[in-house]
Amino acid sequence: MTDSSLPEPGVRRSDALDRTDAANAARNERRRRGRAFLFVVPLLVFIAFAFVAPIGTMLFRSVYNPTTAALVPETLEALRDWDGEGTPDAEAMRRFAVDMKRMAGDRTSGQLAEEVNRLLPGTSSVVKSTARALRRVDDAELAANGDALLVEASERWAEPGIWRALRRSGRTYTEGYYLTALDLEMTREGDIQQRDTQIYLKLYGKTLWMAFVITVLTIVLGYPLAFYMAGAPPKVANILMVFVLLPFWTSLLVRTTAWIALLQTNGVVNSTLMALGVTNAPLEMLYTQFSTIIAMTHILLPFMVLPLYSVMRGIDPSYMRAAMSMGSPPIPAFLRIYLPMSLPGLSAGALLVFIISVGYYITPALVGGTDGQMISNIIAFHMQQSNNWELAAALGSLLLALILLLYWLYDRFVGASNIKLG
């Protein structure tokens, strides 16, 4: 202790001691906190790079689309003051004709065609054929007469719609992908309205519905099993546990493969059914919504059984015995005594299964056919096949918001730190 911390005259000694003690304690606590935090820093840095930044990039991609702005900046500049009615002024159209020739030369007209087509379907060919038509035209001729040449290449350039689409796709930041992902569109007047065909909302609805059915099925199958295991002698329960844990530990691809072998047209299930005379012709079970649901129920069942079992094991069986010895029939005794006590396990399992199934990708992709696809599959489709990455990002961000909401519920009702493994 230094001199400065000695009691000043007139101050009671105990006060001064308290103050220096507090300061010391605070400094110690800060040092301890710093040291504890230091342990976490390397992992935080790693997760920030490996995981958080990628998710952030995806969120950013869902509103950021610089393609058109980078391709035809001067045309967009010229279109800025156009009122959106009739054709743009001749100067802007000539500017665009020059851009088209340049893009035909460096083979970027396809990118522009894709961007405009996304906002106004059916215009991809207009852009591409115009680019082809203008490729060999002389520069001076384009600068002087480009507007006429455009309309000559395609009459669509005389319509305001395609120019509006071009201008709209030129905005670097856009809410357009979210509108598409929610089946909404912008009218000419700038109002937001529902699209005629509902694709994505329907798919979100179907995904939630399938996740719900899977959750219910895992409860129907998992609850009696967990109940039986909790009441069985420890040795039996341990053996039965192996039968739950082995599927849990078996590769996801293995389990999906197994369901393909079981459900295909001349697969094990169909052969058995036909041998038993249940059906004459094989049933079409694989590549349907049915196969997605049954395979996912199988895959996610351990996620229901494990939390249920760990809660049920802690329920004293004497409560049930007491209720029944006092004359309650078994079913009311179960409903009023056991079921409420097992609810923490039930809600943990149900939320876990629901959260996992909403985001599922592999199993629907392999056994679902077109009917059994979920929202993840359409995100993958836009990432890999249609190359509409921004729409994939918007759909993914909405899915992420949904999952975070469910996770928040899970944390409130179950506590995220209660996740256990095996």
Next chain:
Amino acid sequence: MALPAYYGPLHRAGHYGLRILAGLVLVFLMLPILVIVPLSFNAQPYFTFTEGMLALDPDAYSLRWYREIWTDAKWTLAIRNSFAIGIAAAALATLLGTVAAVGLASPHMPFKRLVTALLLSPMIVPLIIIAAGMFFFYTNFGLVGTYPGLVIAHAALGVPFVIITVTATLVGFDQSLFNAGLSLGASPTRVFWDVVIPLIRPGVISGALFAFVTSFDEVVLVLFLAGPEQRTIPRQMFSGLREQINPTILAVATLLVVLSMALLLTLEMLRRRSERLRGVEA
């Protein structure tokens, strides 16, 4: 098991009904996995039982699909990749995760709830979203289509499992042991290796196993981030199931079932050891 005397007939029926129901659910859990084992010895290139197999004709069974695994360059590459990437990702996740778990277990850890939620989040976010985000972000660093890219991606997925298992073994870890080590003059690193690690070893090993399995079984990130050189076993199975279904997949699947049994045994042994250690402490 003898039933209590006060059980009525309905109650008895319920008891046996429950038993049968539980048995059926266990069959539902196990049968699909067991069905592929005999199918993998099919002499014919089908996914179904042939007449000969049902008649137990030895000629209907063969090891040809197992030989195929070792002779097909695609499968051998996939097997090598799966182990190499899995081991590297598990090592990275275990190293970073164990150190972080020790910090998180400290009563002085600031923002504990927030940090824990952040570190566990790779387990909650759907893989397709992680895959899309990583594809966008890793492209900037030239990590797409490379081994380091996949190892980093898989390690991020494995971290939550390491955190969970190690934190679980650290429950009841006496922080004063750490301080005792320090007061006796050891450096924090020395205390970490000589005091903390031996006590939490079962948790660290099972965390590492979880991280390895996560990587070993992962296919969505591989689909988005891997080039043809980084094909793994699940990736190879995925494309096999999509393109031409061939019983080699069943043979691989059978080997994977054997592997998961071995894994389950290891984890069970670790759990018992951990309980024994804790029993001694108590």
